[in-house]
Amino acid sequence: xxxxxxxxxxxxxxxxxxxxxxxxxxxxxxxxxxxxxxxxxxxxxxxxxxxxxxxxxxxxxxxxxxxxxxxxxxxxxxxxxxxxxxxxxxxxxxxxxxxxxxxxxxxxxxxxxxxxxxxxxxxxxxxxxxxxxxxxxxxxxxxxxxxxxxxxxxxxxxxxxxxxxxxxxxxxxxxxxxxxxxxxxxxxxxxxxxxxxxxxxxxxxxxxxxxxxxxxxxxxxxxxxxxxxxxxxxxxxxxxxxxxxxxxxx
Ligand SMILES: C[S@@+](CC[C@H](N)C(=O)[O-])C[C@H]1O[C@@H](n2cnc3c(N)ncnc32)[C@H](O)[C@@H]1O
Numbered sequence: 426x427x428x429x430x431x432x433x434x435x436x437x438x439x440x441x442x443x444x445x446x447x448x449x450x451x452x453x454x455x456x457x458x459x460x461x462x463x464x465x466x467x468x469x470x471x472x473x474x475x476x477x478x479x480x481x482x483x484x485x486x487x488x489x490x491x492x493x494x495x496x497x498x499x500x501x502x503x504x505x506x507x508x509x510x511x512x513x514x515x516x517x518x519x520x521x522x523x524x525x526x527x528x529x530x531x532x533x534x535x536x537x538x539x540x541x542x543x544x545x546x547x548x549x550x551x552x553x554x555x556x557x558x559x560x561x562x563x564x565x566x567x568x569x570x571x572x573x574x575x576x577x578x579x580x581x582x583x584x585x586x587x588x589x590x591x592x593x594x595x596x597x598x599x600x601x602x603x604x605x606x607x608x609x610x611x612x613x614x615x616x617x618x619x620x621x622x623x624x625x626x627x628x629x630x631x632x633x634x635x636x637x638x639x640x641x642x643x644x645x646x647x648x649x650x651x652x653x654x655x656x657x658x659x660x661x662x663x664x665x666x667x668x669x670x671x672x673x674x675x
Contacts, residue, residue, distance in 0.1 A: 452582075456535065460535065513652065634672060636668070647667055
């Protein structure tokens with residue numbers, strides 16, 4: 426692991442966890458260039474048929490999501506991807522694991538439209554989409570309902586004043602721990618040195634996750650079932666870290 430640079434917000438000497446309460450707003454982009462006619466019609470017509478209903482979850486009063494109903498009884502095991510971008514990783518996992526029901530959350534409309542095109546072209550039927558903040562879905566998921574949660578290249582927010590926006594933070598980790606089954610897996614990929622240190626630190630403070638690494642190869646080499654995303658391919662740092670954590674038994 427790289428050393429934590431001095432005088433950054435991630436210097437653990439400032440605070441045992443380096444943690445400040447998270448910001449609950451979403452700070453990323455929701456819209457990019459205008460959509461093609463085809464993508465707009467997929468947003469209008471296909472998305473409503475595969476979207477995840479989350480009533481009032483942002484007020485903390487969400488009704489629990491009925492996963493069996495959402496996947497029409499065709500899946501018994503469920504995975505979640507937070508911030509799927511254009512959806513390459515989610516689509517790859519869905520095609521390789523047709524018996525799993527996958528939920529993807531992404532507030533960036535153009536990313537959602539890109540994934541919808543792929544779903545339509547490839548006739549993928551085991552993906553459901555929430556086109557907004559994954560925190561709403563996490564709150565509305567039943568306890569111990571997911572076998573895997575993926576957080577692939579989250580926005581690093583490397584500046585000190587933005588550290589509160591990082592998705593890895595104690596309240597979000599509490600929710601991820603709550604929705605994972607015992608023995609379930611939480612995967613985090615990042616190419617950013619500050620986010621790498623931040624993730625390692627935040628996760629090391631928890632007793633509900635166990636790091637599945639016995640040596641550097643376990644976090645430096647991409648597992649065979651972890652495809653490269655467009656973001657990773659363009660990543661400036663070149664080297665990604667592949668964190669895998671097991672949800673400890675309750
Ligand atoms: C750096 S991009 C990586 C995208 C993709 N995972 C990849 O590797 O290509 C981070 C993504 O996370 C999304 N994101 C940020 N905050 C989120 C949140 N609270 N819920 C869901 N997605 C979020 C952003 O919209 C963005 O698409």
